[in-house]
Amino acid sequence: MSGSAKRSVTITLDGTNKSSQLPLVEGTIGPAVADIRRIYGDLGIFTYDPGYGATAACESKITYIDGDAGVLLYRGYPIEQLAEHSTFLEVAYLLMNGDLPKPAELRGFEMGVLRHTMLHEQIRQFYNGFRRDAHPMAVMCGVVGALSAFYHDSLDINNPEHRRISAFRLIAKMPTIAAWAHKYNSGQPFMYPRNDLGYAENFLHMFNAVPTEPYKVNPILAKAMDLIMILHADHEQNASTSTVRLSGSTGANPFACIAAGIASLWGPAHGGANEAVLKMLAEIGHVRNIPEFLSEVKDKGSHTKLMGFGHRVYKNYDPRAKIIQKACHDVLGELGIKDDPLLDLAMELEKIALNDKYFVDRKLYPNVDFYSGIILKAMGFPTSMFTALFAVSRTVGWISQWSEMIEDPEQRIGRPRQVYTGPTQRDYVPPGRR
Numbered sequence: 001m002s003g004s005a006k007r008s009v010t011i012t013l014d015g016t017n018k019s020s021q022l023p024l025v026e027g028t029i030g031p032a033v034a035d036i037r038r039i040y041g042d043l044g045i046f047t048y049d050p051g052y053g054a055t056a057a058c059e060s061k062i063t064y065i066d067g068d069a070g071v072l073l074y075r076g077y078p079i080e081q082l083a084e085h086s087t088f089l090e091v092a093y094l095l096m097n098g099d100l101p102k103p104a105e106l107r108g109f110e111m112g113v114l115r116h117t118m119l120h121e122q123i124r125q126f127y128n129g130f131r132r133d134a135h136p137m138a139v140m141c142g143v144v145g146a147l148s149a150f151y152h153d154s155l156d157i158n159n160p161e162h163r164r165i166s167a168f169r170l171i172a173k174m175p176t177i178a179a180w181a182h183k184y185n186s187g188q189p190f191m192y193p194r195n196d197l198g199y200a201e202n203f204l205h206m207f208n209a210v211p212t213e214p215y216k217v218n219p220i221l222a223k224a225m226d227l228i229m230i231l232h233a234d235h236e237q238n239a240s241t242s243t244v245r246l247s248g249s250t251g252a253n254p255f256a257c258i259a260a261g262i263a264s265l266w267g268p269a270h271g272g273a274n275e276a277v278l279k280m281l282a283e284i285g286h287v288r289n290i291p292e293f294l295s296e297v298k299d300k301g302s303h304t305k306l307m308g309f310g311h312r313v314y315k316n317y318d319p320r321a322k323i324i325q326k327a328c329h330d331v332l333g334e335l336g337i338k339d340d341p342l343l344d345l346a347m348e349l350e351k352i353a354l355n356d357k358y359f360v361d362r363k364l365y366p367n368v369d370f371y372s373g374i375i376l377k378a379m380g381f382p383t384s385m386f387t388a389l390f391a392v393s394r395t396v397g398w399i400s401q402w403s404e405m406i407e408d409p410e411q412r413i414g415r416p417r418q419v420y421t422g423p424t425q426r427d428y429v430p431p432g433r434r
């Protein structure tokens with residue numbers, strides 16, 4: 001680990017004279033971590049932390065979150081500043097390379113991405129294997145995994161040039177894959193990427209255009225799309241990123257690893273929450289039904305959650321949710337949508353929840369997914385596309401984290417241990433004597 005260890009923490013095993021002195025490693029910001037690697041050798045015990053609530057699984061220089069203060073930094077830059085001044089591809093460069101690009105570096109990076117936006121023609125055929133109503137995330141898992149069968153020329157994970165070209169291919173092709181998943185659902189012809197358009201613009205073109213008439217991307221929507229992509233680009237060791245790292249730790253190729261990340265993102269407790277929020281709002285239907293819905297949420301037996309609320313790390317407002325909430329108002333205003341009943345319902349739900357003892361006691365605040373679905377719906381996306389859009393944006397974070405892991409000299413295969421509570425050794429009993 002590159003952090004320094006000036007202090008230590010000593011653990012003593014009760015009833016023995018055994019102890020283990022664990023180095024306390026300081027990062028640049030955030031809590032110090034106890035390096036427990038020697039604990040098994042010293043004391044013969046494992047540590048137990050289901051859900052990794054108190055475990056740092058890796059060292060990283062990419063993203064920092066202060067969950068109590070509601071702070072999110074990409075490579076040290078506050079998300080609010082990047083949202084206001086940057087672009088998605090500039091943020092992608094920042095996440096992947098560590099610093100903001102000089103103008104010529106950015107141009108080179110943009111060219112690198114734009115040159116890889118097309119899919120191999122045989123991938124077109126791949127879509128036909130899906131049912132017409134296939135969920136876009138099912139298509140994304142399959143098609144992204146299949147990319148590894150098309151790019152044998154870049155699968156050596158120990159070759160930096162192969163890693164670089166795979167990263168470009170993934171970032172460039174994700175919008176095409178996602179837009180085509182939608183076109184396949186709707187039965188319209190696939191639209192090829194246009195490299196004269198910006199990243200978000202090109203996605204909107206492939207998503208909305210048809211070959212029979214000219215289509216001009218609405219700049220308001222392109223700007224909003226770019227902002228949404230910036231906000232979703234990375235979020236340190238969340239479940240899908242950890243999945244990508246764990247898959248990558250085995251030496252699996254990056255296309256397979258990102259496909260694993262997409263699968264992990266799909267769940268409603270993670271990236272699938274944006275779709276689930278809209279379903280929840282539709283079910284609630286009206287402000288007058290909020291109290292009844294929240295009673296159900298508070299009933300432990302119901303398994304109903306207030307989707308888009310709560311976060312493992314944020315015990316304060318998710319800074320991304322604040323930015324998206326404002327963007328929702330801006331986009332609706334610019335599109336001339338005076339009243340959006342969904343936004344009104346969401347804001348009332350948020351207000352009531354934030355004043356409810358259950359949510360206050362548990363420090364449950366809106367997360368990034370609470371408002372993202374509302375803005376995406378206003379932009380004309382079907383709910384089934386919401387998580388796919390999250391996956392397009394998060395690919396940059398996944399691939400940055402994957403590359404960082406491969407370059408980490410301390411990287412080993414991810415292999416957690418367990419506390420075994422099954423039967424002790426016993427002898428096989430023949431069927432007739434059971």
Ligand code: SDX
Pocket residue numbers: 051234235237238239268269270271273297304305306307308309310311312313362364367368369
């Ligand atoms: C994302 O990790 C990341 O960084 C993810 C993400 C990213 O960018 O990668 O930020 C994106 O995944 C956002 C989260 C989207 N998910 C949801 O909106 C689904 C609803 N929220 C949750 O189910 C939940 O809050 C999680 C999964 C987000 C976090 O789960 P934790 O950290 O395991 O929290 P917990 O289950 O320990 O909750 C603590 C308490 C529990 O009550 P008690 O048992 O103490 O009585 O709070 C309750 C929970 O039941 N609780 C909720 C709730 N979230 C937590 N109760 C009602 N509704 C909720 N949404």
